Amino acid sequence: MTTTLQTPAPTEPVVTATRRRRPRTSPLTTVNPATRLLVLLIMSLFAVYFLVPVWWLVVSATKGQGELFSGNGFWFGGHFALVDNVQTLFRAQGGIYSRWLLNSLLYAVGGGLVSTLLASMCGYALAKFSFPGREAVFGTVLAAVLLPAPVLAIPLYLVFSYTGTVNTFWSVFIPSIVSPFGVYLSRIYAASSVPDQLIEAGRLDGAGEFRIFTIGVRLMAPAMVTIFLFQFVAIWTNFLLPSLMLADTSLQPVTVGLVSWRELQGYPISYTTVVTGALVSVIPVVAMFLSLQSFWSKGLATGAVK
C-alpha cells in the first residue's frame, strides 16, 4: 500500500468548537422592538466608554502645540497639525523614537516568530508522541501559564545581572521567546486538528519526523497565528522587564521610551509629542489584529473552550 504524501486533504480541523455558526435567529422567538432598542442602547453606551479615550488620543495627536489643554478636549483644535507633530516626534532627541520603534519591532516580531515556532513544535510533540515524562512536562508548562511574567521579572533580573548580561538585547529577547501559553494552545490544537493517519502515512513513506511536522503544521495555522499575535502584543506592550533590564536608551522599546518622556512633564519633550508617540506606537498592534482577525478568533475559541 502506498500512500503518497501530498498536501493534506482539505479537511476542516475537526474542532467542533471552531465551527462557525450563523447568528442565532430562532424563528420561535420574536423580539420586541423595545427590547432591541434597549439592548442597542446598552451596547452603545459601553462602546462610547471604550472608544472615547482612543478618540481623545487620535484627536489630541492632531492638535497644535499649546492647544492640547485648551478648548474641548474631545474635539479637533484650531488647526490640523498631525503631520507637524509626527515630524517633531521623529526629530526629537536626534530621532530616538524611530530607534525605539525599530527595537520594539525587533523584539516583538522576532520574539513572536521564534516563540511560535518553539511552542508549536513542543505542543505538536506533546500531542502526538506518547513519550515517558510527557505529562510531567505538560504539567510544569501549564503551571507556568499561571506564573505571571511581571512576578518573574525580578528573578530574571537577578539571574541576568549575576551572569553579567543585563543591558543587552538578549536580556529582553530570550525571555520573550518562551511562551507556555503557546505550548498549551498548540497541544490542544494539534491533538484535534492533525490526524494520526497523516503521521502514519508519512512514516510509511519514509518521511522524516520534521518533514511530517512541516505538513501537519499547516493544519495548526489558526492556533499558530493566535500564539504569534498574543506573543507579539505581550512583547510590544511589555514594560517592566525592558525597563528593568535596559539602561541604554538605544536598546529600549517604545513603551519604556514613551514613559520616560511622559515623566519629563512636558519639557523638553512636549505633551503633544508624547501623545503623538503613543498613537504611532499603537498602530502596528491594531493593524495586525485587524488584518488577522479571522485567524485569531478561530484559534482563541479552541483555547477558551477546552
Added chain:
Amino acid sequence: MSHVTIRRRGRARELRRAAPFVLPFLVLFVVVYLIPAGYSIAQSFFAVKRSGLGLGGAETVFAGLDNYTRVFGDGEFLGSLGRVAFIGVIQVPVMLGIALILALLIDSSVATGRKFFRVAYFLPYGLPGVIAALVWSFLYAPTLSPITRLFASMGIHVSFVTDGALPFSIANILTWAWTGYNTILIFSALQAIPEETMEAAALDGCSGWKAALLIKVPLIRPALLLTLVFSIIGTAQLYNEPVTMKAVAPNLASTYTPIMAALRSLSANDFNYAAAQSVVLGAVICVLSVLVFRASARSVDS
C-alpha cells in the same frame, strides 16, 4: 520477548522522536522560568552582612527565614498587598460582570451591529499596559484633564488622583483595558454552544434572559473560570498603571503595589529581600489560583 520490553522499546523510540521537538522549548523554559525561580528562592535565604562601618566590604551569609519574617512584618509590603486585594475585589467582579453581559448581548439574537461592537470592545486591547495608562494619565491629570475641565465648566470639582480616588482610578484603567479581551474570550465560548441545545431550550419555553442565565452561563463555566483566574493574577501583579499614574499623582506611594515594593528593595541593592518579596508574591498568586479552581470544582460537584 515479553510484552513489557516491546512497550518499553516503543516508549524509548517515542522519546527519541519527541526530543528534537520538545528540547528547544524545554531548555529555554528552564533558563527563563525554573532557574530564575530557583535562584530567587535560594537567594531569599541569604542576606548581605556589612562588617564594621560598611567599609570592610560585605559578605553574604545564610539567613534562614530572616527575610521572610521581615516580609511579614513589613507594613509597606503588607499594605501593598492590601491595596491590590482591595482593587481586585472591586475591579474583577465589575469587569467580568460587564464582559459577561456584553458577550451574552453580542451572542443573542436581539443585538444589531455585532461586528462593529466586537471591534469597538476589543480595541482597547490594542493599547493595554503603559500606553493605556499613559492616555488615562492625561485624562486624569488634575489641571490638564479634559474631563475635569468639563465638570468644572458645570461648576463641579472632581479629582481622580486623591488618595481615596486612586484605587478607583486605577481600577477604571484596568477595566477599560481588559473588559474587551474578556468579552471576546467569553463570546468565543458562547459560540461553541451547539445550536440544537438552544433550540431545544426554546421549544421547552426557555428563551431570552432565562435561557442565557440558566443554560448558556453554566455551559461556559470553564471559560468564565479561566477569565477569573487570569484577572486575579493580573491584579496581583499590578505595576504598569500605578507607575504611569505617578506622573499625575505624586502622592502615590513608591510601594503602592507588591511589585513596586520589591523593585524598591532592588534599587536599594537589597537583592535578597527583593527575592523574598517576589517569592511571597508568587506564592500568594499560586495559592489564589488553586483556591479558585478548587472552589469552582466543588460548586460543580454539588
